[in-house]
Structures are given as structure tokens and as C-alpha cells.
Amino acid sequence: VVEIDRHVRAEAVPLFIAQTSEAFRAGRHLAISDVAAMLVNAWTALKGRFGGPEVSRICLELNPFRKVAVCAEDCSVYTFSEKFEFAATHTLWNDKFSDQKNLDVFGKCANPLGHGHNYVVEVAVERPLEGQEFHIGQFEKAVNEAFIQSVDHKNLNAQVPEFAELNPTVENIARVAWRRLEGRFSGAVLSSVTVWENDKTYCTFRG
Numbered sequence: 001v002v003e004i005d006r007h008v009r010a011e012a013v014p015l016f017i018a019q020t021s022e023a024f025r026a027g028r029h030l031a032i033s034d035v036a037a038m039l040v041n042a043w044t045a046l047k048g049r050f051g052g053p054e055v056s057r058i059c060l061e062l063n064p065f066r067k068v069a070v071c072a073e074d075c076s077v078y079t080f081s082e083k084f085e086f087a088a089t090h091t092l093w094n095d096k097f098s099d100q101k102n103l104d105v106f107g108k109c110a111n112p113l114g115h116g117h118n119y120v121v122e123v124a125v126e127r128p129l130e131g132q133e134f135h136i137g138q139f140e141k142a143v144n145e146a147f148i149q150s151v152d153h154k155n156l157n158a159q160v161p162e163f164a165e166l167n168p169t170v171e172n173i174a175r176v177a178w179r180r181l182e183g184r185f186s187g188a189v190l191s192s193v194t195v196w197e198n199d200k201t202y203c204t205f206r207g
């Protein structure tokens with residue numbers, strides 16, 4: 001870990017400082033694809049530095065919600081992801097189970113009158129490194145319109161058609177979100193959807 005820390009500070013961080021400073025001095029906007037290109041440069045700089053093990057993924061957190069990542073030095077695509085939030089009520093219940101078995105399987109989430117969660121949904125898309133600039137505003141608009149608006153401040157069982165006959169578990173919410181979001185992004189392909197109902201319980205769906 002100390003070796004990783006030392007090499008990232010010595011080899012990768014100065015690249016980011018140099019490239020962002022240069023863009024700032026030139027008054028040039030840094031596109032998300034420019035950030036991805038920096039990650040590829042960092043990959044090259046870190047190659048062979050760890051005495052055997054090699055880098056498998058480099059991810060830059062732009063803020064607590066947005067990330068840009070690359071998974072190869074010669075990659076032609078990068079991953080952009082953003083976290084969204086929604087609050088909703090649900091009940092997890094299976095009519096084929098006894099009352100006791102529902103409580104055993106679903107725990108507190110089996111309360112028949114429902115209860116709330118503050119959900120977090122991370123949507124990741126893959127984009128080509130070359131090509132048109134990625135518009136985060138359009139991406140956010142698409143996620144909000146296709147999914148978030150229909151679940152935020154709703155009773156998932158009663159007000160979201162997909163959950164009329166399907167338990168709104170994190171697994172099923174991730175799958176429903178995937179179906180709603182797939183094909184919605186111009187110039188980007190949906191890569192994964194992760195849903196957290198709290199810090200411990202989450203699911204990632206990749207189609």
C-alpha cells in the first residue's frame with residue numbers, strides 16, 4: 001500500500017496537476033473525455049512500477065457523486081458514473097410465505113404498512129474516448145426523466161407499475177432501473193446500475 005501511495009503521488013498526481021494547470025492558464029474547458037485521457041496517461045506512468053502487480057482500474061472521483069474510470073492503458077472507452085438519490089416507501093412480502101416466514105426472510109422490510117428508505121442509485125455509462133463531448137446535463141436529465149421522477153417520494157409497491165407484482169428489493173429496483181435506462185443515452189452505453197437502500201444493502205446489475 002505504501003508503494004502504491006508513493007508511486008501514485010510521484011508519477012500520476014503531477015500529470016493531473018500539469019494538465020489541469022495548463023488548461024486553466026489557457027482558459028480551456030476540460031471535458032470528461034479529457035479527464036479520461038489523463039487517466040490513460042496516469043496508467044502509462046504507473047506501468048511496471050509495482051514490482052509485478054499491474055494496475056487493473058484507475059478511477060478519479062470528480063466529487064462525491066461523479067466518477068470517471070478507465071480499465072486499460074489501450075482502452076477506447078471510459079466509464080462515467082453518477083449517484084442519484086430518491087426517497088420511497090416499500091414493503092417486501094411474498095404471499096406464498098407464512099407471516100412468520102416473511103418476517104424471517106425480509107426482516108423489518110416486511111412491515112405490511114411500509115417503511116421508508118433514502119435510496120442511492122449509481123448509473124454508469126461507457127463512452128468512447130474519441131468523439132463528441134459528453135453532456136452531463138443531458139445524462140442527468142435522461143436518468144431523472146426515465147427513472148428517478150417515477151420512484152421519488154412514491155410508494156414503490158402501489159405507485160410504480162413494475163412493482164405491482166414484484167417485490168421492490170434492491171435487486172429488483174436495480175433491474176427495473178436498468179430496463180428504464182437502457183438505450184436512453186446518446187453516444188453512451190449503459191454499463192451498470194447500483195442501488196443502495198442503506199450502506200450495507202445494495203445490488204449492482206449489469207444487464
Ligand code: NI
Nearest residue numbers: 090108109117
Ligand atoms: Ni426496506
